[in-house]
Amino acid sequence: MDTKSVQRVERARLGDWRWWLWAISVSLLLFSCSDDATCPTAGEDQKLQELIVRDIDYIARTYFFLDNPELIVADFEVLPREGSIDVYRSVEEWWVVAESLDVAYGAAYIDSIGDGSEIGTGDGWDQKQFELLRPGEDYRFILDPHTEDVLGIELTRALWYNEALAVAYVNMRGDTIGDFGKPFSYDENNPLLLELVWPAYAFPDGPFGYTWSYMIRNNYNMGVTNIDPRSLEVEIHEYANRVDTWRPESSSIPWIRIFGLDQTDDTGVGPPDGKVDLTRGVIDLVRGILTFPSLTPFDPDSALVEYWTDGEFAFTGQYADLKNPELYTDHPESQSVQSKFSIVIRHEPR
Numbered sequence: 328m329d330t331k332s333v334q335r336v337e338r339a340r341l342g343d344w345r346w347w348l349w350a351i352s353v354s355l356l357l358f359s360c361s362d363d364a365t366c367p368t369a370g371e372d373q374k375l376q377e378l379i380v381r382d383i384d385y386i387a388r389t390y391f392f393l394d395n396p397e398l399i400v401a402d403f404e405v406l407p408r409e410g411s412i413d414v415y416r417s418v419e420e421w422w423v424v425a426e427s428l429d430v431a432y433g434a435a436y437i438d439s440i441g442d443g444s445e446i447g448t449g450d451g452w453d454q455k456q457f458e459l460l461r462p463g464e465d466y467r468f469i470l471d472p473h474t475e476d477v478l479g480i481e482l483t484r485a486l487w488y489n490e491a492l493a494v495a496y497v498n499m500r501g502d503t504i505g506d507f508g509k510p511f512s513y514d515e516n517n518p519l520l521l522e523l524v525w526p527a528y529a530f531p532d533g534p535f536g537y538t539w540s541y542m543i544r545n546n547y548n549m550g551v552t553n554i555d556p557r558s559l560e561v562e563i564h565e566y567a568n569r570v571d572t573w574r575p576e577s578s579s580i581p582w583i584r585i586f587g588l589d590q591t592d593d594t595g596v597g598p599p600d601g602k603v604d605l606t607r608g609v610i611d612l613v614r615g616i617l618t619f620p621s622l623t624p625f626d627p628d629s630a631l632v633e634y635w636t637d638g639e640f641a642f643t644g645q646y647a648d649l650k651n652p653e654l655y656t657d658h659p660e661s662q663s664v665q666s667k668f669s670i671v672i673r674h675e676p677r
């Protein structure tokens with residue numbers, strides 16, 4: 328595969344460096360453990376703490392695209408204009424009363440074309456009471472690090488199961504999606520018209536299953552904040568009855584490389600060095616969030632795996648069953664979704 332093809336694949340996935348560098352201070356990433364004498368290792372330092380996060384425990388109902396990611400890839404002009412976005416979260420009636428909240432009646436529609444034309448006319452819609460969220464307090468924008476386009480939002484707290492998320496905005500093309508900037512409607516029969524981002528009680532095959540891919544599922548909470556990059560070690564382990572589960576059986580390629588976490592060295596331009604990259608925005612050291620470069624980390628695109636491993640590994644043959652597509656096609660709380668990998672994080676507390 329030539330470089331251009333690979334770049335096209337990376338762009339097309341959208342889960343690459345175009346957006347996951349967004350929140351991370353470059354200055355923090357310039358730290359590297361270049362002086363071996365100062366670098367503690369697991370064997371030498373009893374103070375290292377170990378944390379284990381399972382593949383099934385991604386941060387759910389917190390990060391969202393505002394359109395189907397495939398729609399965004401096909402046409403970046405469906406993205407909203409910064410400063411022209413209203414974000415709403417549904418509220419149950421009892422909570423409205425208990426908290427004396429100012430809420431609007433809203434009808435949230437699926438926007439499968441991306442131009443807002445189905446809002447107010449389409450079949451798939453849900454009516455609720457909504458509160459208007461505050462940027463900076465209730466959510467923040469996920470920006471493309473290069474163009475600063477608004478790719479999506481990150482909520483300050485995860486949605487509850489019974490909460491829906493809806494938006495109204497003006498997109499890059501100038502189309503108005505829903506009732507952007509309109510005053511609240513307190514009339515049940517004349518609700519604000521909104522685009523549905525995430526329904527209450529979401530299910531992939533439910534009535535609003537179209538929005539299933541709007542939820543971003545490639546972020547993991549590492550269980551620690553303000554991480555010292557010099558002591559950090561991250562491995563991915565397969566559940567298997569052998570000692571070297573940090574790599575596939577009969578292969579020398581570490582799982583961190585297969586899953587795209589090790590693409591370069593400390594300089595950011597060299598080949599993979601066996602350590603998770605701190606130069607490419609994989610890890611937010613301050614907040615302790617690990618972001619995979621694929622939108623479906625444990626079911627990565629085969630072309631990306633080929634690129635990341637220089638063609639030395641593929642999920643075929645004896646490895647075919649190790650992919651975990653159910654993580655992205657089934658309900659996050661489903662008991663049938665099996666964990667196949669764990670992320671092992673070791674670090675020395677500051």
Ligand SMILES: [Ca+2]
Pocket residue numbers: 588589590591592593599600601602603604605
């Ligand atoms: Ca690396």
